[in-house]
Amino acid sequence: MIPEIGHFALILALLIALLQGVLPIVGAARGIGPWMDLARPAAKAQAMFVTLAFGCLMWSFYVSDFSVQNVASNSNSLLPWYYKLSATWGSHEGSILLWTLMLAWWTSLVAFFSRHLPREMVARVIGTLGLVSAGFILFTLTTSDPFDRLFPAAPEGRDLNPLLQDPGMIFHPPMLYMGYVGFAVPFAFAIAALMGGRLDAAWARWTRPWTTMAWVFLTLGIALGSWWAYYELGWGGWWFWDPVENASFMPWLTGTALVHSLAVTEKRGSFKTWTVLLAIITFSMSLLGTFLVRSGVLTSVHAFATDPERGVFILGFLIFVIGSSLLLFAWRAPKVGLGGKFANVSRESMLLMNNVLLVVAMGAVFLGTMYPLFLDAIAGTKISVGPPYFDAVFAPLMAPLVFLMGVGPLSRWKEAKIPDLATRLRWAAVVAVVTAVLVPVVLGRWSWIVSGGLLLAFWIVASAVVNVREHIRNVRGSLLTRLASQPRAFWGMNLAHLGVAIFIIGVTLVKGYETERDVRMAVGDVVSVGGFTFKFEGVQEVQGPNYVAARGTFDVSKNGRFIEKLYPEKRSYLSNRAMPMTEAAIDSSIIGDIYVSLGEPVGGDAWTVRAYYKPFVTWIWWGCVAMALGGLVALSDRRYRFARRREASAAKAAVTA
Amino acid sequence: MKARHKRLAMILGGLAVIGVAVALVMSAFQQNLVFFFSPSQVAANEAPKGRAFRVGGLVEEGSVKRDGVMVSFRVTDTAHVVKVSYSGILPDLFKEGKGVVAQGKLGADGTFMATEVLAKHDENYMPPEAAHAVEQAHKAQKSLKVQ
Numbered sequence: 001m002i003p004e005i006g007h008f009a010l011i012l013a014l015l016i017a018l019l020q021g022v023l024p025i026v027g028a029a030r031g032i033g034p035w036m037d038l039a040r041p042a043a044k045a046q047a048m049f050v051t052l053a054f055g056c057l058m059w060s061f062y063v064s065d066f067s068v069q070n071v072a073s074n075s076n077s078l079l080p081w082y083y084k085l086s087a088t089w090g091s092h093e094g095s096i097l098l099w100t101l102m103l104a105w106w107t108s109l110v111a112f113f114s115r116h117l118p119r120e121m122v123a124r125v126i127g128t129l130g131l132v133s134a135g136f137i138l139f140t141l142t143t144s145d146p147f148d149r150l151f152p153a154a155p156e157g158r159d160l161n162p163l164l165q166d167p168g169m170i171f172h173p174p175m176l177y178m179g180y181v182g183f184a185v186p187f188a189f190a191i192a193a194l195m196g197g198r199l200d201a202a203w204a205r206w207t208r209p210w211t212t213m214a215w216v217f218l219t220l221g222i223a224l225g226s227w228w229a230y231y232e233l234g235w236g237g238w239w240f241w242d243p244v245e246n247a248s249f250m251p252w253l254t255g256t257a258l259v260h261s262l263a264v265t266e267k268r269g270s271f272k273t274w275t276v277l278l279a280i281i282t283f284s285m286s287l288l289g290t291f292l293v294r295s296g297v298l299t300s301v302h303a304f305a306t307d308p309e310r311g312v313f314i315l316g317f318l319i320f321v322i323g324s325s326l327l328l329f330a331w332r333a334p335k336v337g338l339g340g341k342f343a344n345v346s347r348e349s350m351l352l353m354n355n356v357l358l359v360v361a362m363g364a365v366f367l368g369t370m371y372p373l374f375l376d377a378i379a380g381t382k383i384s385v386g387p388p389y390f391d392a393v394f395a396p397l398m399a400p401l402v403f404l405m406g407v408g409p410l411s412r413w414k415e416a417k418i419p420d421l422a423t424r425l426r427w428a429a430v431v432a433v434v435t436a437v438l439v440p441v442v443l444g445r446w447s448w449i450v451s452g453g454l455l456l457a458f459w460i461v462a463s464a465v466v467n468v469r470e471h472i473r474n475v476r477g478s479l480l481t482r483l484a485s486q487p488r489a490f491w492g493m494n495l496a497h498l499g500v501a502i503f504i505i506g507v508t509l510v511k512g513y514e515t516e517r518d519v520r521m522a523v524g525d526v527v528s529v530g531g532f533t534f535k536f537e538g539v540q541e542v543q544g545p546n547y548v549a550a551r552g553t554f555d556v557s558k559n560g561r562f563i564e565k566l567y568p569e570k571r572s573y574l575s576n577r578a579m580p581m582t583e584a585a586i587d588s589s590i591i592g593d594i595y596v597s598l599g600e601p602v603g604g605d606a607w608t609v610r611a612y613y614k615p616f617v618t619w620i621w622w623g624c625v626a627m628a629l630g631g632l633v634a635l636s637d638r639r640y641r642f643a644r645r646r647e648a649s650a651a652k653a654a655v656t657a
Numbered sequence: 658m659k660a661r662h663k664r665l666a667m668i669l670g671g672l673a674v675i676g677v678a679v680a681l682v683m684s685a686f687q688q689n690l691v692f693f694f695s696p697s698q699v700a701a702n703e704a705p706k707g708r709a710f711r712v713g714g715l716v717e718e719g720s721v722k723r724d725g726v727m728v729s730f731r732v733t734d735t736a737h738v739v740k741v742s743y744s745g746i747l748p749d750l751f752k753e754g755k756g757v758v759a760q761g762k763l764g765a766d767g768t769f770m771a772t773e774v775l776a777k778h779d780e781n782y783m784p785p786e787a788a789h790a791v792e793q794a795h796k797a798q799k800s801l802k803v804q
Contacts, residue, residue: 235746344667356671360678367686382693382786384711386760389689393682518745520725580749599746602723608746 003068006056007147010097013049013104014137016042020130024123028195036123040111043126046133047108054101057146058088067153070094070146076159076575078546086170087160092294092310093146095173099290100136102174102181107133110185110210117206124192125185132184135317143310159575162547168228176221176248180286182214183251186258187283187325190276194328197335199276204266207279209635211262215255216631222248223624231586236516236595236612238620241390246369247289250362254282257358259631260351268413270340270348273333274355280329284322285362291318292369343415350408357401364393402456402504405497406463410470424470428462443513453508460501464494492634496627503623509616518599522606530613532594533557537565538605539598547573549583552598552607556587563587570598584610593617691760695790697797700737704763712739712769713758713787721753732757732769736794743771750776756787 020042027035057070061084066072074091075084089098107129114122140146160169189207193199225245230238239245258278264271295311342348368385375381406428407421436455440446471490472482515530523538537553549569556563566585573581584597592615599608693711694704704710712732720731729742730753741759751757751774761771 344663344670349667352671353674356675357678360675360682364682367682371686382711382789384691384693384760385686385689386691389685392685392689396681397678518726582749599726602725608726610746 003147009052017134025127039126043111047104050104072154076157128188179218185210190279194332251285253362432459450512457504489637496630499626506619734790734794
């Protein structure tokens with residue numbers, strides 16, 4: 001009964017989404033008030049029904065109802081309850097429903113927090129979101145119904161892929177989807193601006209918090225995925241340039257560009273058309289990512305099914321959304337106008353350069369991800385583009401971007417002077433160069449890569465310090481009051497930039513100083529890695545809730561002093577004996593990770609073993625966390641709250657007048 | 658007049674930056690493209706010498722030999738085989754009789770020196786390249802029989 005309720009709720013949600021997509025937009029075009037006012041209640045009702053549908057599916061997973069096809073293929077009665085619940089999005093069908101759910105929630109958030117916006121704007125934004133929503137619900141119902149029944153019911157479920165039985169599965173997909181789908185909101189704002197032909201500073205101020213919020217979620221989602229891959233896949237990499245990862249990285253790159261171009265549109269009124277285009281591109285990248293991951297064109301752990309029908313639907317939807325948006329853009333963009341002028345050297349021009357670099361980087365990722373697919377589809381030639389390509393492209397593209405990260409925030413809007421900037425930043429440059437040369441010497445081995453990476457990181461830090469000092473120089477009071485005098489948006493920006501510095505330090509030191517050894521070890525054997533000594537004590541069999549594991553014991557010591565024991569495992573899940581799983585044992589600390597994982601038994605009591613030392617690897621993820629925190633701090637800036645209050649009272653005054 | 662010059666300088670500068678970036682991307686792309694060859698193609702000397710490529714098919718039953726972390730095995734598309742040697746730990750799903758893709762270079766003695774061995778995250782899953790290689794070999798054999 002419960003699955004049928006879910007199915008029915010989803011059908012109702014589709015009907016409401018269609019109403020929400022058509023009436024308010026038509027109403028806004030024709031000036032029919034009641035139709036426009038339908039937008040908000042429709043959005044809330046749609047969210048309610050989608051939530052109900054999702055809840056029903058979750059319930060079926062929770063009670064292990066194996067008469068539901070999706071539950072039978074992706075869950076198992078032996079799973080702990082939290083993995084049963086997260087198995088809801090462990091399948092293709094479930095994750096598309098999660099997509100829809102996130103979209104419905106974002107839409108209802110817009111409905112709740114848009115009281116201060118003009119009526120037409122709200123109608124158009126929510127209407128656009130309704131159309132996107134309708135497309136996705138239709139996709140779910142026609143090609144990937146998660147509520148399909150199975151006759152007769154299966155006695156036992158086939159189990160969730162063991163790779164996905166991990167806390168990462170609980171947090172990574174919802175977080176990532178919140179980000180992906182969140183970019184639908186700036187997209188809808190952009191479409192609404194094109195429809196209405198109105199795009200001003202107020203528009204940018206409304207759009208900005210939504211964009212930042214989506215960006216925060218996407219940043220955290222990607223970082224979580226990277227961390228998960230690092231500890232779960234058992235070979236210590238943190239980014240593989242896998243097409244699935246690239247699919248989430250492309251909207252991140254253009255989303256980051258969008259966050260910056262919105263700043264210009266809000267403060268200076270420039271970049272208007274470009275901002276709109278960027279919002280369209282970013283959401284298109286989100287859709288493209290969904291297509292890549294969900295259509296089965298890539299086959300990896302994320303592609304749960306290979307079903308051409310689905311691929312064709314998403315591709316068609318993708319072409320429709322992107323095509324109609326770009327058409328609308330071409331038709332209406334001239335109305336939106338270009339905005340303020342600026343000189344060749346100015347904060348605007350530097351942010352423009354930032355945007356160009358980020359978009360080129362996205363293009364490079366796009367080429368490396370899509371070209372092999374195109375070539376295969378057209379000529380049947382099988383090629384691959386590996387990490388060396390992306391590494392070769394990214395360093396030279398990111399270096400100027402990071403340089404601008406130091407200069408940009410200190411330059412004036414409209415026109416900046418190079419000599420002036422050079423004087424203000426000379427000490428920052430000196431500090432960055434000196435530390436970049438000295439730190440690798442202190443760490444023991446000097447290399448160009450390490451020095452170059454650290455130069456970029458310290459440049460960000462030093463120039464941010466200069467920036468903060470200049471801002472509080474003319475404020476009176478204690479240091480604390482002087483610091484508190486600055487708006488949250490300022491601190492948010494600096495924190496996010498600092499996050500980039502932390503990230504760069506992590507990447508650089510791991511690349512420069514990591515030690516990886518794959519060795520054969522018999523009981524009692526000793527191997528030394530990165531100054532640590534690993535002694536293999538043997539392997540025992542242990543029993544888990546739904547698996548058995550061979551558990552190795554390693555004594556780790558440094559300079560003859562015992563540090564700890566590490567217990568990596570090789571698991572074999574009861575439901576799926578053919579698929580062993582490597583569980584690495586990691587001792588993580590702020591200065592580096594000690595990483596051991598078991599390979600396979602190679603006769604006698606010997607095993608092949610991976611013993612790694614990864615200095616500062618956690619800084620990679622902490623850097624992302626700092627970036628996301630920076631976004632949150634910027635979001636809490638008072639000008640959003642006050643502006644909203646001001647506009648609300650203005651709207652009220654207009655109504656009473 | 659001056660404003661127009663400025664704008665022109667800016668556009669030209671922007672184009673130059675984009676041009677350099679695109680050139681960089683394209684050259685890196687050219688250098689790092691890795692082509693796929695089936696064991697039959699390798700046997701027919703179609704694979705490049707001295708440049709990395711991928712080879713894939715099935716791991717031949719009984720061909721896996723281990724010596725510490727050194728592994729050697731044979732990849733077959735059911736028509737021809739390629740001998741592969743690899744130093745390191747193989748992925749969890751590497752098994753005799755299952756699909757595999759290896760990336761590396763051909764050695765002087767015709768052994769494929771792999772730097773990377775890929776087997777995907779699902780035991781029923783066959784790497785598309787490996788499936789393709791086996792399929793091609795079957796087709797070739799069929800057409801031989803017809804003749």
